[in-house]
Amino acid sequence: GAVVSQHPSRVICKSGTSVKIECRSLDFQATTMFWYRQFPKQSLMLMATSNEGSKATYEQGVEKDKFLINHASLTLSTLTVTSAHPEDSSFYICSARYRDRLTGELFFGEGSRLTVL
Amino acid sequence: GNSVTQMEGPVTLSEEAFLTINCTYTATGYPSLFWYVQYPGEGLQLLLKATKADDKGSNKGFEATYRKETTSFHLEKGSVQVSDSAVYFCALSPYSGSARQLTFGSGTQLTVLP
Numbered sequence: 001g002a003v004v005s006q007h008p009s010r011v012i013c014k015s016g017t018s019v020k021i022e023c024r025s026l027d028f029q030a031t032t033m034f035w036y037r038q039f040p041k042q043s044l045m046l047m048a049t050s051n052e053g054s055k056a057t058y059e060q061g062v063e064k065d066k067f068l069i070n071h072a073s074l075t076l077s078t079l080t081v082t083s084a085h086p087e088d089s090s091f092y093i094c095s096a097r098y099r100d101r102l103t104g105e106l107f108f109g110e111g112s113r114l115t116v117l
Numbered sequence: 118g119n120s121v122t123q124m125e126g127p128v129t130l131s132e133e134a135f136l137t138i139n140c141t142y143t144a145t146g147y148p149s150l151f152w153y154v155q156y157p158g159e160g161l162q163l164l165l166k167a168t169k170a171d172d173k174g175s176n177k178g179f180e181a182t183y184r185k186e187t188t189s190f191h192l193e194k195g196s197v198q199v200s201d202s203a204v205y206f207c208a209l210s211p212y213s214g215s216a217r218q219l220t221f222g223s224g225t226q227l228t229v230l231p
Contacts, residue, residue, distance in 0.1 A: 043223045106219065
């Protein structure tokens with residue numbers, strides 16, 4: 001089956017630093033990837049839709065200058081949390097859909113837990 | 118807007134017990150409905166889906182029926198196993214037949230004891 005891998009799975013950083021999280025589709029090409037954020041005991045919240053070769057589309061209320069998303073290739077999307085603060089601590093999950101398929105399931109990464117001290 | 122309300126957990130059952138996790142939704146049009154499962158330390162996996170009213174999704178002994186009249190998509194399993202311990206997410210996509218732009222419920226932690 002299709003595999004989506006995230007790295008790192010856990011990261012701890014100091015306040016004010018930037019952190020990059022990678023999302024890779026290992027055995028398929030993904031035109032579109034999605035980034036979610038999950039707070040403890042809460043829903044996954046869609047942050048942005050990442051399209052290969054174009055700018056990401058952010059959901060309302062998500063700061064695009066805080067959460068930089070780049071989708072440089074059909075197998076890699078990155079989320080950079082810039083100048084991270086403790087309130088950015090969360091569980092971030094990416095998902096990907098097969099290239100050129102508008103229907104069908106999404107494949108999810110394992111998630112990345114960010115802790116900002 | 119679209120929303121999914123899911124039964125709060127955690128849920129603890131003994132092996133071979135019957136499982137129901139309630140899920141209701143609010144959406145316009147004809148959404149597609151999904152159940153995802155997240156095992157410890159892993160990503161979300163699609164468990165089952167239904168794309169139109171009265172459809173029944175099933176997989177690994179789990180079932181859920183798309184009930185438009187009650188806007189529900191409850192997850193059931195007749196006899197749970199220890200290996201079913203995981204977090205279960207109900208989700209919807211506003212696009213019929215598509216998994217784009219999923220809206221998730223809050224997740225239900227299931228623990229099955231031997």
